[in-house]
Amino acid sequence: MIERTKILLEENEMPTQWYNIVADLPEPPPPALHPGTHQPATAEDFKPLFPMALVEQEVSTERYIDIPGDVLDVYRLWRPSPLFRARRLEKHLDTPAKIFYKYEGVSPAGSHKPNTAVPQAWYNAQEGVRKLTTETGAGQWGSSLAFACAQFGLECEIWQVAASYLAKPHRRTMMETWGGRVHPSPSEVTEFGRKLLAENPDHPGSLGIAISEAVSEAIEDETVRYALGSVLNHVLLHQTIIGEEALLQLAKVGETPDVLVGCTGGGSNFGGLAFPFLREKLAGKMNPVIRCVEPAACPTLTKGEYRYDFGDTAGLTPLMKMHTLGHGFVPEPIHAGGLRYHGMAPLVSHVYELGLVEAIALPQLECFEGAIKFARSEGIVPAPEPTHAIAAAIREALACKESGEDKIILTALCGHGHLDLASYDRYLRGEMRDLELSDDVIKAAMLDVPEIA
Amino acid sequence: MIERTKILLEENEMPTQWYNIVADLPEPPPPALHPGTHQPATAEDFKPLFPMALVEQEVSTERYIDIPGDVLDVYRLWRPSPLFRARRLEKHLDTPAKIFYKYEGVSPAGSHKPNTAVPQAWYNAQEGVRKLTTETGAGQWGSSLAFACAQFGLECEIWQVAASYLAKPHRRTMMETWGGRVHPSPSEVTEFGRKLLAENPDHPGSLGIAISEAVSEAIEDETVRYALGSVLNHVLLHQTIIGEEALLQLAKVGETPDVLVGCTGGGSNFGGLAFPFLREKLAGKMNPVIRCVEPAACPTLTKGEYRYDFGDTAGLTPLMKMHTLGHGFVPEPIHAGGLRYHGMAPLVSHVYELGLVEAIALPQLECFEGAIKFARSEGIVPAPEPTHAIAAAIREALACKESGEDKIILTALCGHGHLDLASYDRYLRGEMRDLELSDDVIKAAMLDVPEIA
Numbered sequence: 001m002i003e004r005t006k007i008l009l010e011e012n013e014m015p016t017q018w019y020n021i022v023a024d025l026p027e028p029p030p031p032a033l034h035p036g037t038h039q040p041a042t043a044e045d046f047k048p049l050f051p052m053a054l055v056e057q058e059v060s061t062e063r064y065i066d067i068p069g070d071v072l073d074v075y076r077l078w079r080p081s082p083l084f085r086a087r088r089l090e091k092h093l094d095t096p097a098k099i100f101y102k103y104e105g106v107s108p109a110g111s112h113k114p115n116t117a118v119p120q121a122w123y124n125a126q127e128g129v130r131k132l133t134t135e136t137g138a139g140q141w142g143s144s145l146a147f148a149c150a151q152f153g154l155e156c157e158i159w160q161v162a163a164s165y166l167a168k169p170h171r172r173t174m175m176e177t178w179g180g181r182v183h184p185s186p187s188e189v190t191e192f193g194r195k196l197l198a199e200n201p202d203h204p205g206s207l208g209i210a211i212s213e214a215v216s217e218a219i220e221d222e223t224v225r226y227a228l229g230s231v232l233n234h235v236l237l238h239q240t241i242i243g244e245e246a247l248l249q250l251a252k253v254g255e256t257p258d259v260l261v262g263c264t265g266g267g268s269n270f271g272g273l274a275f276p277f278l279r280e281k282l283a284g285k286m287n288p289v290i291r292c293v294e295p296a297a298c299p300t301l302t303k304g305e306y307r308y309d310f311g312d313t314a315g316l317t318p319l320m321k322m323h324t325l326g327h328g329f330v331p332e333p334i335h336a337g338g339l340r341y342h343g344m345a346p347l348v349s350h351v352y353e354l355g356l357v358e359a360i361a362l363p364q365l366e367c368f369e370g371a372i373k374f375a376r377s378e379g380i381v382p383a384p385e386p387t388h389a390i391a392a393a394i395r396e397a398l399a400c401k402e403s404g405e406d407k408i409i410l411t412a413l414c415g416h417g418h419l420d421l422a423s424y425d426r427y428l429r430g431e432m433r434d435l436e437l438s439d440d441v442i443k444a445a446m447l448d449v450p451e452i453a
Numbered sequence: 454m455i456e457r458t459k460i461l462l463e464e465n466e467m468p469t470q471w472y473n474i475v476a477d478l479p480e481p482p483p484p485a486l487h488p489g490t491h492q493p494a495t496a497e498d499f500k501p502l503f504p505m506a507l508v509e510q511e512v513s514t515e516r517y518i519d520i521p522g523d524v525l526d527v528y529r530l531w532r533p534s535p536l537f538r539a540r541r542l543e544k545h546l547d548t549p550a551k552i553f554y555k556y557e558g559v560s561p562a563g564s565h566k567p568n569t570a571v572p573q574a575w576y577n578a579q580e581g582v583r584k585l586t587t588e589t590g591a592g593q594w595g596s597s598l599a600f601a602c603a604q605f606g607l608e609c610e611i612w613q614v615a616a617s618y619l620a621k622p623h624r625r626t627m628m629e630t631w632g633g634r635v636h637p638s639p640s641e642v643t644e645f646g647r648k649l650l651a652e653n654p655d656h657p658g659s660l661g662i663a664i665s666e667a668v669s670e671a672i673e674d675e676t677v678r679y680a681l682g683s684v685l686n687h688v689l690l691h692q693t694i695i696g697e698e699a700l701l702q703l704a705k706v707g708e709t710p711d712v713l714v715g716c717t718g719g720g721s722n723f724g725g726l727a728f729p730f731l732r733e734k735l736a737g738k739m740n741p742v743i744r745c746v747e748p749a750a751c752p753t754l755t756k757g758e759y760r761y762d763f764g765d766t767a768g769l770t771p772l773m774k775m776h777t778l779g780h781g782f783v784p785e786p787i788h789a790g791g792l793r794y795h796g797m798a799p800l801v802s803h804v805y806e807l808g809l810v811e812a813i814a815l816p817q818l819e820c821f822e823g824a825i826k827f828a829r830s831e832g833i834v835p836a837p838e839p840t841h842a843i844a845a846a847i848r849e850a851l852a853c854k855e856s857g858e859d860k861i862i863l864t865a866l867c868g869h870g871h872l873d874l875a876s877y878d879r880y881l882r883g884e885m886r887d888l889e890l891s892d893d894v895i896k897a898a899m900l901d902v903p904e905i906a
Contacts, residue, residue, distance in 0.1 A: 004529075005529040011457055077458060077537075077831065077833075078832070151541070169878065170874040174871075179829060376630075376631055376632055378561075379527075379531070380530075381561070381627060418627075418869075418872055421623040422623070422626070424626050425623075425626040425629075428630065
């Protein structure tokens, strides 16, 4: 009898609630602060940016929040997503460990991002919003939001980091296919963009700059709101459907994880997978090591400081207490692996500070080497971001080979790499190299961060 | 109660046999002929090209053929594939029809092609073959074979039509990620390639030329065989797992199709979906209209002749009786929709001649218009090939809206379009146009086809 490779859930087994980790933490996370007064931000402060339902979720302490029926209907286009046992990778590594991966690349946009794009679009549509603005780097988030907006008849306007806009035209086409309107950032559309272009007409842009542009467009128009694809509490909340499904799927084969590894950029994929397992751990039902895996080129948790910082470059957003490399930080262009955001989700930062999760930083060559092994055994070509999680899982599996332990390793393959093959090309031609981030660079990026007691 | 959007099968529900339509046809299909003698080709004639197990399948009259366990193991990486009810598209079209689509884009290569690549690689590995050669156009087949070869430790060498090699570097990277070696075709590697390059150093290539190069490399080396991704009987045989699964899935929701539409290039996706349903129709268990949908720019069934022709441009392959535009036919470069092969699978041609299936040709603008509608409602961005099937399904659904009929429409979405977004870009920018193929072009391409009584 062959054991299962793919563990599926039927549509009627899909979880109908998101999980809010805040309800179960030993201490509450520090509040966001108003960018001007540095006082705890009120619902009123968030109102120009987000619909009230999302603001309420952002500060909620409820343990579970119902997923609206219309959102479940769209989730059903690809959810429940499969959980795979990586049998062929295990065999290739000759490890006694069992590796499971939750695959989010089955979504229309090819990543986990639609899990939050869809409810964000829906809540905005419910409150009469006409258009959503957002930023995107490589395009995973922008395409997810364009898809989600198309489902509920919203307009979608996207500022894409100029370097990506030029280098990756196909993601832009994908956004346009779903009806999105895309600008390179910095753009001529906003004052902040025009200012930067005046200084440097070939400005390559950054996520922080693109956020500033998208935010400034939203706050100027009553019928427009802004949407963020990671970092915030409500985003991580929506992503917990990943972990909730994975719990049900592992239960079907009678397993609990010994080690959970997830890649962390803004933190939404990691939080989405890990928080439901952290709940089980806090309740004493299982005891996995839970580990964040970040790129050595953008080591927010392992080298950043835990302090209040802005979410964007221009300083328009509320201040959030988080691990940050400084809101002006821009990773070196040689870094191919995504996960380029200067900060880390406040909730992930908080559980890290509480010692509930660990963190490591991996160099990109090891990540792509792992990705090639994965692609040749498991078939799926991973997006650059989850190559970090895969490389960490491979490290664990090889340690098990040494020790003879048959640990259960769980990770999330949060997206496929079909639109990121240029990075694979660089790796295969030997044109990729590692870069260790110097302390001076980090120190310099931190100079602008406000001092808050 | 919400009805299902996605109809799944568990791994243990996956069919374990392929279906051979030849066993159930009122008359047998005409045999392949030796390219030199024009006598019926023997197993010996196929031996330099294919392993004996595949040659036996090529001429088999057995109704069912067991799928080897090793092949089922690899299939489990993505199979059973989902059957979707296109609820959101139906709503957008405001049609009483129910549209179901079998989605093959969940495979590692993103299309139905691995369904045959995997068994072809396995049978070759069983017979001690060291390397497989093949051709590829846009790269769907080449990447599928590279993936399959990686599963069984075979080398894989691919000739990619030069125009695609240059215009679509990402598919090449995908093939290399799975360990394949890729040449632009015509290439300096083969005599035929060198001859063409001497005449025109910028030769754009064609599928027929690439087949000639791959075949010539295989027949020169005892340890090398050739693999073809469509057209042949054994290829269509392997693809019937699509239709067998779809039958089981429709049965789960108590439906039988009134109309089945499938896109046809070489015919393997169509045959794979349609033949199990044709078996049921021949047995009187259901009575669907079954319709091939081809591009107006390469209208093999609707404008080609039914006669013996070569599978490749140089005339190295056995002669097959099929609908053909002439083995020298090359579609206009403005045609974006794939399905560019000059011939049609002999088995599909045969059932068409027997009147068991119908055929229509669609212009590409209608196909892309349908694809955009599909992407904005169902989420998935289709590959150019299945846009033909989608456009045909939309025609049917709109006819139902007129007539008030609630027909059950079934089609296959044989691949996603993540690596074909350049075509979407052309469409969205209004740079795509239709082209009606003139009778003179077809007449000219037919001049080279041998006269066989």
